Amino acid sequence: MSSKQHFRTCNLCEAMCGIVIEHDETSVHSIKGDKEDPFSKGFICPKAVALQDIYQDPDRLRKPVRRDGDRWVEISWEEAFDTVAGKLKEIQEVQGPDAVGYYQGNPSVHNLGTLFFAGNFFRTLQTRNAFSATSLDQLPHHYASQFMLGHYLLLPVPDIDRTQYFLVIGANPIASNGSMMSAAGMPGRIKALQQRDGKMVVIDPRRSETAQKADQHHFIKPGTDVYLLAAILHTLFDEKLIDPQKIGNWVKGLEISEHLFQDFNPEMAADFTRIPASDIREIAREFGQAESAVCYSRMGASTQAHGTLCQWLTYLINIVTGNFDKPGGAMFTTPAVDVVKGRKNKGTQHKYNRYQSRVRELPEFNDELPVAALAEEILTEGEGRIKAMVISAGNPVLSSPNGIQLEKALKQLDFMVSVDIYLNETSRYADIILPPQTGLESEHFDIVFNNLAVRDTAKYSPALFKGQAGSKADWEIFKELTKRMKPLSPEEEALDPYMTPANFLNEALKRGPHDLDLKTLRAHPHGLDLGALKPQLPQRLFTEDKLIDLAPALFVDHLKSLKRESPSANQLLLVGRRHLRSNNSWMHNSQRLVKGPVRCTLLIHPDDAASRGVKNGDRVQVKSAKGKIQLPVEVSDEMMPGVVSIPHGFGHNRQGTRWPIAEAHAGVSINDLTDEHLLDGISGNAAFSGVEVTVSPSL
Numbered sequence: 001m002s003s004k005q006h007f008r009t010c011n012l013c014e015a016m017c018g019i020v021i022e023h024d025e026t027s028v029h030s031i032k033g034d035k036e037d038p039f040s041k042g043f044i045c046p047k048a049v050a051l052q053d054i055y056q057d058p059d060r061l062r063k064p065v066r067r068d069g070d071r072w073v074e075i076s077w078e079e080a081f082d083t084v085a086g087k088l089k090e091i092q093e094v095q096g097p098d099a100v101g102y103y104q105g106n107p108s109v110h111n112l113g114t115l116f117f118a119g120n121f122f123r124t125l126q127t128r129n130a131f132s133a134t135s136l137d138q139l140p141h142h143y144a145s146q147f148m149l150g151h152y153l154l155l156p157v158p159d160i161d162r163t164q165y166f167l168v169i170g171a172n173p174i175a176s177n178g179s180m181m182s183a184a185g186m187p188g189r190i191k192a193l194q195q196r197d198g199k200m201v202v203i204d205p206r207r208s209e210t211a212q213k214a215d216q217h218h219f220i221k222p223g224t225d226v227y228l229l230a231a232i233l234h235t236l237f238d239e240k241l242i243d244p245q246k247i248g249n250w251v252k253g254l255e256i257s258e259h260l261f262q263d264f265n266p267e268m269a270a271d272f273t274r275i276p277a278s279d280i281r282e283i284a285r286e287f288g289q290a291e292s293a294v295c296y297s298r299m300g301a302s303t304q305a306h307g308t309l310c311q312w313l314t315y316l317i318n319i320v321t322g323n324f325d326k327p328g329g330a331m332f333t334t335p336a337v338d339v340v341k342g343r344k345n346k347g348t349q350h351k352y353n354r355y356q357s358r359v360r361e362l363p364e365f366n367d368e369l370p371v372a373a374l375a376e377e378i379l380t381e382g383e384g385r386i387k388a389m390v391i392s393a394g395n396p397v398l399s400s401p402n403g404i405q406l407e408k409a410l411k412q413l414d415f416m417v418s419v420d421i422y423l424n425e426t427s428r429y430a431d432i433i434l435p436p437q438t439g440l441e442s443e444h445f446d447i448v449f450n451n452l453a454v455r456d457t458a459k460y461s462p463a464l465f466k467g468q469a470g471s472k473a474d475w476e477i478f479k480e481l482t483k484r485m486k487p488l489s490p491e492e493e494a495l496d497p498y499m500t501p502a503n504f505l506n507e508a509l510k511r512g513p514h515d516l517d518l519k520t521l522r523a524h525p526h527g528l529d530l531g532a533l534k535p536q537l538p539q540r541l542f543t544e545d546k547l548i549d550l551a552p553a554l555f556v557d558h559l560k561s562l563k564r565e566s567p568s569a570n571q572l573l574l575v576g577r578r579h580l581r582s583n584n585s586w587m588h589n590s591q592r593l594v595k596g597p598v599r600c601t602l603l604i605h606p607d608d609a610a611s612r613g614v615k616n617g618d619r620v621q622v623k624s625a626k627g628k629i630q631l632p633v634e635v636s637d638e639m640m641p642g643v644v645s646i647p648h649g650f651g652h653n654r655q656g657t658r659w660p661i662a663e664a665h666a667g668v669s670i671n672d673l674t675d676e677h678l679l680d681g682i683s684g685n686a687a688f689s690g691v692e693v694t695v696s697p698s699l
C-alpha cells in the first residue's frame with residue numbers, strides 16, 4: 001500500500017518534538033523524528049510512537065457511556081449532553097453555583113481545542129470550586145511571576161543553548177524532557193553546553209538521569225532547597241558578587257533583599273540541606289563569576305513545603321547576578337500566539353486570595369483553588385458543599401495527594417461527568433463519560449508551550465485521521481455543553497459556525513508579534529524558526545510601575561517565619577520520579593512503552609535497605625500517616641541516604657477500570673501515601689516531596 005508523509009508536533013509532553021509519520025488512509029506505518037523541524041531537529045523520545053498506540057487502542061472509549069449499576073451502556077451524544085447539562089443545572093438551581101466543581105488535568109494544556117473552548121463552558125458554571133493540575137505542579141512559578149513581574153504567565157525560561165553555568169534544582173529533564181522549559185533534545189543541549197566549556201550542576205536527593213550527566217551533583221535533603229537558595233543569595237551579597245550595574249534599572253527592593261539573607265549563611269543551610277557549606281559557597285561563587293549563568297528550579301523545588309519561596313529565590317538569584325533577560329540567563333519568549341498579552345490581568349491584587357476554600361480557607365489564585373482541598377470540599381457538610389463534579393483530561397485519584405480520600409469523596413457525589421478517552425481510576429466514578437477524539441485525530445498548535453520554549457518557533461499540525469464516525473473533538477463537546485448551559489443569543493448563533501479552533505488560532509496568530517496567519521503556517525509543515533530568545537525588559541513587565549518587585553511582602557513575611565533550626569529526621573523521606581517511557585498516569589496501556597523492567601519500584605539506599613533487612617527485589621510495605629502500599633524494592637546508591645523514591649501515575653490495580661494492564665506493570669499509587677495537608681505555605685500547591693514514611697519487609 002502506498003505511503004504518505006505527515007508532519008506534526010508531538011503533544012504528549014512539553015518538548016514539542018517534530019515528527020514525521022508514514023501512513024495510509026487509516027493506519028500508521030512509522031513515526032520518526034523530523035530532522036527539518038527547526039525546534040527539535042529530529043529528536044524524539046520513545047513515547048512518540050505511542051501516538052499510534054493511543055490512536056488504535058481498542059480500550060479507548062469512542063462513544064459516550066452512562067453508568068448503569070456496575071455496567072456501562074453506550075448512549076447517543078444527544079442523550080449525554082442533555083443529561084449532563086440537565087443534572088448540572090438542576091443541582092446548581094437547588095444548591096447554588098458552588099455545588100458544581102470542576103477539575104482540569106494536564107492534557108488540557110496540550111490540546112488546542114480544549115484551550116480555546118473549555119474556559120467558556122467552565123465560566124457558565126460560575127463556581128468557586130475550580131481546580132486543576134496546576135496546584136499539583138507549577139503554581140509556585142505563577143505566584144513568583146504574578147507578584148514580581150505582574151503577570152502569572154510571564155514566565156522566565158532558561159536560555160540553555162547560550163548559558164555557561166546551568167544550575168538545575170529538582171528537575172530531571174533527561175527523563176521529563178524539560179518542564180517550564182520546552183527544549184526538545186535535552187541530551188544534545190546539555191552536551192553542547194559542556195562542549196563549549198560550560199558547566200551543569202544538579203541538586204537532587206537522587207542521582208537522577210540528569211544528575212548522571214552533570215559536571216557536579218549534590219544530594220539535598222527533600223524540602224530544604226529554600227535554605228540552599230537563601231545561602232547562595234547570602235554568599236552573593238556577602239562576597240560582593242553582585243554588580244548593581246548589571247542588574248538593570250527596572251527593579252525595586254534590592255536593599256530589602258540584601259538585608260533578608262544576612263542570617264542565612266551557608267553553615268546554617270548545610271544543617272538543613274546536608275550540602276557542605278564550602279560547596280554552597282563554591283556554587284554561589286561560580287554562579288556569580290560565570291560569563292552567563294541560569295538557575296532553573298522545577299517540580300522537586302515547587303512541590304514542597306516552601307515551593308513559592310524557592311521560585312522567588314530562583315528568580316532573585318538570576319536577577320541580582322545580572323542573568324535575567326540576558327542571553328545565557330533566564331529569558332522571555334516572543335511566541336507567535338502571545339498568551340501573556342492576550343490575558344490582561346495587571347497588578348498583584350486582582351487574582352489572588354479574593355476568596356478562600358470553604359473548609360480550610362486556602363487562597364484562590366487566578367480563579368482557582370488548590371486541588372488538595374477538593375476531597376474535603378465534597379466530604380464536608382454545609383452550604384457550598386460540592387455535590388457534582390466535571391473532570392476533564394485528569395486523573396486526580398492517582399495524581400493528587402491522598403487519592404484514597406478523594407475516591408471516598410467521588411463516591412458520594414450526586415453526579416459526576418468525565419471528559420476522558422479512558423475508563424480509568426477517576427472516570428470510573430462518573431455517571432457519564434464523554435470521550436473526545438485525541439492525538440492524531442486532532443489539529444494542534446502549541447499555545448502554552450511556545451510561551452515556555454528555549455527558542456521561538458511556530459508550527460501547525462493538521463489532523464492526520466478523521467475520528468471514528470459520530471465521534472467529537474474536545475472543543476465540540478465543550479461548545480455543545482456551553483450552549484446547553486446558556487443558550488446562544490441570535491447574534492451568537494449567527495457567528496457560531498465560525499467559532500472553530502482553526503479560526504481562533506488564525507486570529508490569534510494575526511494579533512501576535514510575528515504577524516503570522518494559519519495559511520503561512522500551513523505552507524511550512526516542518527514549522528517556522530522565529531529566532532533565539534530576545535531581551536525585552538522593561539517593556540514586557542506587567543507591574544504598574546514597570547519595575548520588578550524583588551521583595552513582595554507576602555514572600556518576605558514567609559521567609560522571615562522560616563524555622564532556623566534543623567529538625568533531625570528519623571524517618572525516611574519520600575520523593576517522586578518520572579520515567580522516560582511513562583507519562584503521568586495514562587500511557588501504561590501502550591505495550592511498547594511498558595514492556596521491560598517493572599518501573600513502579602521503591603528506590604532505597606543500600607544502608608537504609610540493610611538496616612531494615614530488605615534486599616534488592618524484595619517486596620516491602622511503605623507506610624505514611626495517610627496510607628500504606630506494597631511494592632518491589634530497588635536498592636541503589638543513586639538515592640541519598642534517608643530518602644526513598646517512588647514514581648507517580650501508577651496504581652492501575654484498582655477495580656472497575658478498562659485497562660488490561662499486567663499486574664506487575666500496574667504498580668501502586670504513591671499518592672495513597674501523600675498527604676493533602678502537606679502544602680506549600682503560600683500557594684497551597686501540593687507538597688509531594690519529603691513525606692515521612694516507614695519501610696518494612698512485607699509479610
Ligand SMILES: Nc1nc2c(c(=O)[nH]1)N[C@H]1C(S)=C(S)[C@@H](COP(=O)(O)OP(=O)(O)OC[C@H]3O[C@@H](n4cnc5c(=O)[nH]c(N)nc54)[C@H](O)[C@@H]3O)O[C@H]1N2
Pocket residue numbers: 104105106107111133136137299392393394395396398399400419420421422424436437438439474576577583584585586648649670671674688
Ligand atoms: N506524587 C506525585 N503526584 C503527582 C506528581 C508528582 O510528581 N508526584 N506530578 C503532578 C503533575 S506535575 C501533574 S501535571 C499531574 C497530572 O495529573 P492529572 O492531570 O490529574 O492526570 P494525568 O495522569 O495527566 O491524566 C490525564 C487524563 O487525561 C486523559 N486524556 C489524555 N488525552 C486526552 C485528550 O486529548 N482529551 C481528554 N479530554 N482527555 C485526555 C487521560 O486518559 C487521563 O485520564 O500529576 C501530579 N501528581
Ligand SMILES: Nc1nc2c(c(=O)[nH]1)N[C@H]1C(S)=C(S)[C@@H](COP(=O)(O)OP(=O)(O)OC[C@H]3O[C@@H](n4cnc5c(=O)[nH]c(N)nc54)[C@H](O)[C@@H]3O)O[C@H]1N2
Pocket residue numbers: 013014106137169170171172173175176177178179203204205206208220221222223224225298299300301304575576577578579580581582583584645689690
Ligand atoms: N517521561 C515523562 N516526561 C514527563 C512527564 C512524565 O510523567 N514522564 N510529566 C510531564 C509533567 S506533567 C511535568 S510537570 C514535567 C516535570 O518535569 P521535571 O520538573 O523535570 O520533574 P521530575 O522528572 O519529576 O524531576 C523532579 C526531580 O526532583 C527531585 N526532587 C524531589 N524532591 C526534591 C527536593 O525536595 N529538592 C530537590 N532539589 N529535588 C527534589 C526528584 O528526585 C526528581 O529527580 O515532566 C513532564 N514530562
Ligand code: SF4
Pocket residue numbers: 010011012013014015016017043044045046047048177184
Ligand atoms: S519528548 Fe515529549 S514531545 Fe518529544 S517525542 Fe517524547 S513525548 Fe513527544
Ligand SMILES: [Mo]
Pocket residue numbers: 106137
Ligand atoms: Mo505537570
